[in-house]
Amino acid sequence: MxxxxxxxxxxxxxxxxxxxxxxxxxxxxxxxxxxxxxxxxxxxxxxxxxxxxxxxxxxxxxxxxxxxxxxxxxxxxxxxxxxxxxxxxxxxxxxxxxxxxxxxxxxxxxxxxxxxxxxxxxxxxxxxxxxxxxxxxxxxxxxxxxxxxxxxxxxxxxxxxxxxxxxxxxxxxxxxxxxxxxxxxxxxxxxxxxxxxxxxxxxxxxxxxxxxxxxISGRPSAATAPAETSREALRTGWLYLTGTPLLRGLTIGLLGAFAGAGIVVGGARFYSRSLGGGDATFALLFAGLFIGFGLGVLAGPRLAGQVPRRVVFGLSVQLAGLAVVLLSVTARPAVAFAEVVVVGFGAGLAFLCGITLIGGEVDDAVRGRVFAFVQTAARAMLLLAVAAAGALAGAGSPHRAVLGPWSVSLADSRLLYAVAGLSGIVVGLVALRQMAGEDLVSLGRAGWRALARRPKGHRNQSPDRSAR
The missing domain is CATH 1.20.1250.20 (MFS general substrate transporter like domains)
Structure with missing residues (x-):
């Protein structure tokens, strides 16, 4: 149609x-x-x-x-x-x-x-x-x-x-x-x-x-595919996932995004205390993450317009990482809530771009395995990040950083957020580099041209080009 x-x-x-x-x-x-x-x-x-x-x-x-x-x-x-x-x-x-x-x-x-x-x-x-x-x-x-x-x-x-x-x-x-x-x-x-x-x-x-x-039953590629043992089929799916630059970058980026979201959730209770709040502040931050996630899924594509989704994916992961870094130095609960919403926004938009690229780029014969590998790895990363962040954020007492005449109290949760956020920015860059291959500059130029001509609408242009 x-x-x-x-x-x-x-x-x-x-x-x-x-x-x-x-x-x-x-x-x-x-x-x-x-x-x-x-x-x-x-x-x-x-x-x-x-x-x-x-x-x-x-x-x-x-x-x-x-x-x-x-x-x-x-x-x-x-x-x-x-x-x-x-x-x-x-x-x-x-x-x-x-x-x-x-x-x-x-x-x-x-x-x-x-x-x-x-x-x-x-x-x-x-x-x-x-x-x-x-x-x-x-x-x-x-x-x-x-x-x-x-x-x-x-x-x-x-x-x-x-x-x-x-x-x-x-x-x-x-x-x-x-x-x-x-x-x-x-x-x-x-x-x-x-x-x-x-x-x-x-x-x-x-x-x-x-x-x-x-x-749903129509799968013409399945009838012509060579017979594989279960071990060979699993290996085929894994090699397809890790051997393709696009999917390798997607996997790196999604794992980074879910790790960042898990760290925010896992350390949120202790981070709330560093803001001078309690369980109510924790609940607001938790809700803000999912509010942002929903906004990223709903409003993110409209804001991105015709920008290639590979660019949007990498930038979304970096945006989430930058917001986590800002959380580490924020002192006001209201500002922290806004930053948590941005974390969720970046994670939601990255997740949407990721599964859209998989659905559009992966062969039907191995698509189920690729989705399963990615979903399993992302869920495992989320759970591990939540558990590890909770344990690390509550392991020690606040530290003090002395810079000349200034002395600043640093909670473990804030140090954790700073490291996680900087890592997220790096992961986003690595993911974008993997997905773009040697064409990173031209991909960036395509994104800039898409932004520059966005007000004109380009209603006759096929949006499927933006997913590549």
Whole structure:
């Protein structure tokens, strides 16, 4: 569908008018809602089985950890499955399995009086469901570029990211809060109700994928690809990721961006104290990071215009790093909040550009594996950065830097932010250099020309050139 066919409609409306993608977006929304409900419902359901506060906290944390574990240990294998088998059938099988798994958690509680058995099964079912999600997500990501014109891929990615990190978590939280307020339901019953509803979202997703989006199955390159063993297929995906300058730069940049965001989150509680605030300041900074992330996804492409996305990606990582450096020397909470928003903005725009470039540049035959590798590495980096930053920021007492007659107190969190921010700037430069190859100067000139002619609109120019 060309842009000229609908001159009076927005790019967003054009993408939504595409029936296969619209149905897949609906499915993705249901699946994402189910993921967030599953995270909340399973954790709170397991916690409610325990009577002591210590037991409740341990059960809650254990279920959260179990749901994060599959992404760290199964990511590459999941991407291989997404590439090896028919994607529509894979997504349907996974959704049916998740329907059964989440429905089984409250069912086991109805049939058994053993708290240990209920919590144990909740952990097993959560692990299995998240392992399935690790296959479902790369299959979905790899299918999207086959359903829409290349020049509208960025708009489609905006919709999916906002759905994942903006709309569905809010809906899940509101739904759970509304159910918990029902006078006829206790905490355990509310969690059980949420889990049954969550299971139905996956069943609905399976029905829509199977009957409504047959286009997902179309993969002509798979039929002509030479047969590979599982080990060879994994190695092919890894070599494709590390051997291509564009993908190597993307990986470096995304890992740097997620590491920076993780360090900001992990050190935020201690950083808040250095600002003279407490938990309220921490909560505001935490919210500011995700507000900025959403703004980067929504408004970033409009601000970037026709600037090549390789340039935008590298500059976004550097922007986030610069904002983290400024955080290290900021004394006012209001200014720190604005800088945290900028950190999130850079990370969100970099993430959007990254997955758009992967979808547009990576061959269909290995796209699932590449998405799985990148998503797994980014999530692992985020978790490690949060954990390490929290430990390092709280490890020591404030230091004092003496510059002549001036003496300045430096908290560990501020030193950590300074190092992380400077590292982010360097990572952004390295990523841009990798992605541009020997053509860094001409790529920069193309970006400058795009900015210079931006006021003219250039409505007839194909935006897909900006993604290269």
């Amino acid at each position: 060309a842009t000229g066919q609908h001159p009076n409609s927005s790019a967003l409306a054009e993408v939504i008018r595409l029936r296969p993608f619209r149905r897949l977006w609906l499915v993705f929304g249901l699946s994402s809602l189910g993921d967030w409900l599953g995270l909340l419902g399973t954790s709170l359901f397991a916690s409610a089985q325990m009577s002591s506060p210590a037991g409740q906290g341990a059960a809650f944390g254990a279920i959260i950890a179990v749901q994060l574990l599959p992404s760290l240990v199964l990511g590459p294998v999941a991407g291989l499955l997404a590439d090896r088998f028919d994607r529509r059938r894979t997504m349907v099988v996974v959704d049916v399995a998740r329907f059964l798994l989440f429905a089984s958690i409250p069912t086991v509680a109805l049939l058994s009086d053993s708290d240990a058995l209920v919590v144990g099964w909740a952990g097993i079912a959560s692990f299995a469901a998240q392992a399935g999600a690790m296959v479902w997500n790369p299959a979905k990501e790899a299918a999207v570029p086959n359903l829409i014109p290349r020049h509208r891929l960025e708009i489609a990615n905006q919709l999916t990211i906002i759905t994942t990190y903006g709309i569905t978590p809010v809906l899940a939280a509101l739904f759970f809060a509304a159910v918990a307020r029902l006078p006829s339901l206790g905490s355990t019953d509310a969690a059980a109700f949420a889990l049954f509803f969550n299971a139905l979202t996956f069943l609905a997703s399976a029905v829509v994928v199977y009957f409504g989006v047959p286009e």
